[in-house]
Amino acid sequence: MIYMVLVFSDNRNLNIELLSKGSELAKELGEKLTTIIIGKSDEELANEYIAFGAEEVYIAENEIEFFKSEEFSDIIEKIINETNNNYILIGSNKNGKELASRLAGKIDAGCIIDCSNIYFKDKKITAERTVYSGNAISIEQFNSLPAILTVSSKVFDPLKKDEKNKGNIVKKKYDIEKSSSKIINVKEMQSESVNVEDAEIIVSCGRGFKNKEDIKYANELADTLKGKTIGCSRPIAADLKWLSEDHWIGLSGHKVKPKLYIAAGISGQIQHIAGMRDSGIIVAINKDPEALIFKSADYGIVGDLYEVLPKLATALKNKIS
Amino acid sequence: MNIIVCAKDVVDASEMKIDSNTNKPILEGISKKISDIDKNAIEEAIKIKEKHGGKITAITVGTPDSKERIKELLAMGADEGVLIPYPEKYDYHIVSKLLAEAIKKINEYDIIICGEASTDFFSGQIGPKIAGLLNISQITYAFNLNVEKDKIIGERNMGENSVTTESSYPVLVTVTKEINEPRLPSLMEILGAANKPIHEWNADSLLNDTNTKIETIDIKGISMERKNIVFKDNIDDSVTKLVDSLSKDGVLG
Ligand SMILES: Cc1cc2nc3c(=O)[nH]c(=O)nc-3n(C[C@H](O)[C@H](O)[C@H](O)COP(=O)(O)OP(=O)(O)OC[C@H]3O[C@@H](n4cnc5c(N)ncnc54)[C@H](O)[C@@H]3O)c2cc1C
Ligand SMILES: Nc1ncnc2c1ncn2[C@@H]1O[C@H](COP(=O)(O)O)[C@@H](O)[C@H]1O
Numbered sequence: 001m002i003y004m005v006l007v008f009s010d011n012r013n014l015n016i017e018l019l020s021k022g023s024e025l026a027k028e029l030g031e032k033l034t035t036i037i038i039g040k041s042d043e044e045l046a047n048e049y050i051a052f053g054a055e056e057v058y059i060a061e062n063e064i065e066f067f068k069s070e071e072f073s074d075i076i077e078k079i080i081n082e083t084n085n086n087y088i089l090i091g092s093n094k095n096g097k098e099l100a101s102r103l104a105g106k107i108d109a110g111c112i113i114d115c116s117n118i119y120f121k122d123k124k125i126t127a128e129r130t131v132y133s134g135n136a137i138s139i140e141q142f143n144s145l146p147a148i149l150t151v152s153s154k155v156f157d158p159l160k161k162d163e164k165n166k167g168n169i170v171k172k173k174y175d176i177e178k179s180s181s182k183i184i185n186v187k188e189m190q191s192e193s194v195n196v197e198d199a200e201i202i203v204s205c206g207r208g209f210k211n212k213e214d215i216k217y218a219n220e221l222a223d224t225l226k227g228k229t230i231g232c233s234r235p236i237a238a239d240l241k242w243l244s245e246d247h248w249i250g251l252s253g254h255k256v257k258p259k260l261y262i263a264a265g266i267s268g269q270i271q272h273i274a275g276m277r278d279s280g281i282i283v284a285i286n287k288d289p290e291a292l293i294f295k296s297a298d299y300g301i302v303g304d305l306y307e308v309l310p311k312l313a314t315a316l317k318n319k320i321s
Numbered sequence: 322m323n324i325i326v327c328a329k330d331v332v333d334a335s336e337m338k339i340d341s342n343t344n345k346p347i348l349e350g351i352s353k354k355i356s357d358i359d360k361n362a363i364e365e366a367i368k369i370k371e372k373h374g375g376k377i378t379a380i381t382v383g384t385p386d387s388k389e390r391i392k393e394l395l396a397m398g399a400d401e402g403v404l405i406p407y408p409e410k411y412d413y414h415i416v417s418k419l420l421a422e423a424i425k426k427i428n429e430y431d432i433i434i435c436g437e438a439s440t441d442f443f444s445g446q447i448g449p450k451i452a453g454l455l456n457i458s459q460i461t462y463a464f465n466l467n468v469e470k471d472k473i474i475g476e477r478n479m480g481e482n483s484v485t486t487e488s489s490y491p492v493l494v495t496v497t498k499e500i501n502e503p504r505l506p507s508l509m510e511i512l513g514a515a516n517k518p519i520h521e522w523n524a525d526s527l528l529n530d531t532n533t534k535i536e537t538i539d540i541k542g543i544s545m546e547r548k549n550i551v552f553k554d555n556i557d558d559s560v561t562k563l564v565d566s567l568s569k570d571g572v573l574g
């Protein structure tokens with residue numbers, strides 16, 4: 001058996017981060033690191049992946065316009081069979097998660113989703129992941145190969161780009177099994193290109209806000225603070241769509257660690273806490289004295305956010321100036 | 322339309338405490354519930370049945386007491402339940418295999434519905450893995466479904482994009498929390514559920530190879546220590562105290 005490492009994400013940045021971890025694992029095994037590009041033949045991208053650590057880049061040339069798990073898993077399965085790769089790292093965006101899981105079913109492999117760390121322990125590939133909505137980390141080990149692992153963005157740092165790296169580019173066409181599903185529309189979600197993950201101070205809005213316009217109270221508070229960004233709970237982004245999904249914080253949204261997190265009108269359900277529990281100082285504003293959020297906060301104000309937020313903004317302005 | 326819903330019985334993570342001596346989560350004595358989004362899955366199945374007729378089977382790989390939660394699913398509107406008790410050792414792989422084999426045994430199905438992710442493990446793996454094992458198409462992260470006689474159309478939240486996917490049957494669908502509002506069964510429905518069948522199928526009768534592929538070698542609790550200072554006075558005083566504290570903590574500059 002050959003123990004090569006294969007990396008794939010349809011997202012360039014994420015793929016580069018995976019190449020970094022992949023190359024560390026491949027070195028330990030004394031084996032090769034391969035990555036895959038699916039779609040247009042993009043040699044420029046292939047060379048970039050080589051500069052970031054890939055030793056072999058498979059370009060599966062085809063006319064596929066949009067990502068579809070059925071087709072992508074089929075291509076990756078064929079490449080795995082051809083190359084004997086046994087350690088497969090896949091980028092954990094939504095496409096990647098369903099792709100990895102489907103692939104695991106097709107090739108009868110174990111799969112661990114959303115690894116926060118990956119290493120060899122007793123020569124076995126081992127991964128850590130968060131479970132129980134952020135209450136625990138489980139350490140899981142493969143006792144069989146192939147092994148499929150998925151990793152989100154920003155878990156691993158990319159290697160330094162080295163244009164002198166040498167690698168091999170393999171271009172191939174694969175027949176794709178026809179699937180009975182088809183993509184009939186792709187619409188870009190509204191996005192405000194907010195980066196909550198790197199924010200130093202976050203003012204976060206929950207269902208305690210009664211109208212979309214009222215988010216302005218959070219904005220006005222945020223404006224008085226440096227490095228400020230607006231965040232929100234899942235219902236504000238997913239149900240009400242008052243803010244774009246790049247503001248969404250929690251288990252199924254973004255994980256943040258600002259030095260100050262202000263939660264206004266957020267009840268403090270465990271799935272929200274899972275996304276902000278690593279914050280420096282947590283402040284909660286809620287009119288319900290029994291709200292769960294106070295248990296996860298350093299400071300809390302019991303009160304109506306419509307009264308508290310403007311007063312807090314004024315007080316902060318005076319303090320800072 | 323024959324619909325199969327995979328529903329997980331989970332411990333309520335919001336009640337979980339961490340043992341300060343062993344640093345392990347305490348799993349005993351916590352109440353159990355149907356994983357949140359699996360209630361959306363069953364609700365969606367009921368809506369489809371209301372429109373097209375057919376039968377809903379709910380399958381749980383769980384513990385013997387998971388029967389209680391299956392009864393809730395029957396009260397909501399499932400027609401039959403299947404409980405597969407966890408084998409001695411299990412992992413994501415064994416659970417998906419058991420569900421896939423149970424689905425094959427049921428044999429007649431058009432739509433399989435899973436949650437986008439379970440509230441305890443939150444991996445979102447089991448649904449698409451079943452689709453891979455059965456080699457059928459998949460519609461993931463659906464926040465809206467349009468079911469017609471010979472095709473299903475799902476609008477899907479894929480993060481950066483909203484993707485509309487169409488498929489013929491059979492198909493595996495995973496749904497998000499936003500797709501619907503799960504119903505609360507009435508007392509009559511709860512009583513009526515007692516007459517609906519719950520089958521128990523053994524793991525051994527479904528699988529020859531019950532070897533796991535992944536072993537959990539350790540689990541570490543994460544506890545969160547916070548100051549928990551709550552100002553309850555009049556708002557002006559509370560605001561002043563908060564600003565002073567934040568300033569002392571040095572998080573304003
Ligand atoms: C699998 C799964 C994943 C999930 N992932 C996430 C996630 O990533 N992020 C997330 O946020 N949620 C997530 N959720 C949902 C989560 O469980 C909660 O439903 C959600 O966080 C609640 O949002 P909220 O606090 O804004 O709303 P609510 O729970 O409705 O709380 C509103 C709060 O506002 C307070 N309030 C009302 N009016 C005022 C006022 N005038 N002034 C001050 N306070 C007021 C109320 O007292 C209440 O506490 C997930 C759920 C599941 C099942
Ligand atoms: N033990 C189980 N029994 C039945 N269904 C399950 C089980 N585990 C997971 N599922 C289904 O798979 C979905 C995703 O679970 P997970 O992969 O654990 O996030 C859940 O929402 C359920 O629909």
